[in-house]
Amino acid sequence: MKLPWYVISKGSILHHFPLIGKSTAQSLGPIILVPDPIYKDLQTDSPHPKHIALLIHEETHRKRQKEMGILKFAYHYIFDSKFRFQEELLAVKEAMKYLKKNKISFDFDRNAKFLSSYVYLWPVSKEYAEKELKKVWDEV
Numbered sequence: 001m002k003l004p005w006y007v008i009s010k011g012s013i014l015h016h017f018p019l020i021g022k023s024t025a026q027s028l029g030p031i032i033l034v035p036d037p038i039y040k041d042l043q044t045d046s047p048h049p050k051h052i053a054l055l056i057h058e059e060t061h062r063k064r065q066k067e068m069g070i071l072k073f074a075y076h077y078i079f080d081s082k083f084r085f086q087e088e089l090l091a092v093k094e095a096m097k098y099l100k101k102n103k104i105s106f107d108f109d110r111n112a113k114f115l116s117s118y119v120y121l122w123p124v125s126k127e128y129a130e131k132e133l134k135k136v137w138d139e140v
């Protein structure tokens with residue numbers, strides 16, 4: 001698929017930055033950074049549905065940052081763990097809609113682990129994250 005201008009590959013240089021990392025995507029203001037292998041897959045005629053779901057997830061963050069203003073969003077995202085978790089749930093929810101529509105399962109265990117991990121500065125327990133994710137899945 002043709003990607004919008006603001007979706008950018010992390011290339012090989014950004015992979016060396018610790019927090020930006022190799023395996024995760026980020027939405028930074030108007031820009032969405034994705035790992036290079038995912039970027040390449042998204043440009044093919046039939047990208048992996050999980051990669052499309054990831055793009056939807058990041059698009060949601062991008063939209064929210066635009067609505068709130070990047071500085072305000074970043075401030076809350078960094079200092080308020082509750083806000084951070086809620087924003088993640090919002091983004092996950094949009095991705096879940098796509099997954100459900102395409103009858104693709106959601107890995108609750110893996111996602112709950114990730115959402116409760118150091119990547120997000122341990123906002124919630126894994127059990128809580130899993131419970132909330134299941135609630136959202138039932139809603140979409």
Ligand SMILES: [Zn+2]
Pocket residue numbers: 057061087088091
């Ligand atoms: Zn996210």
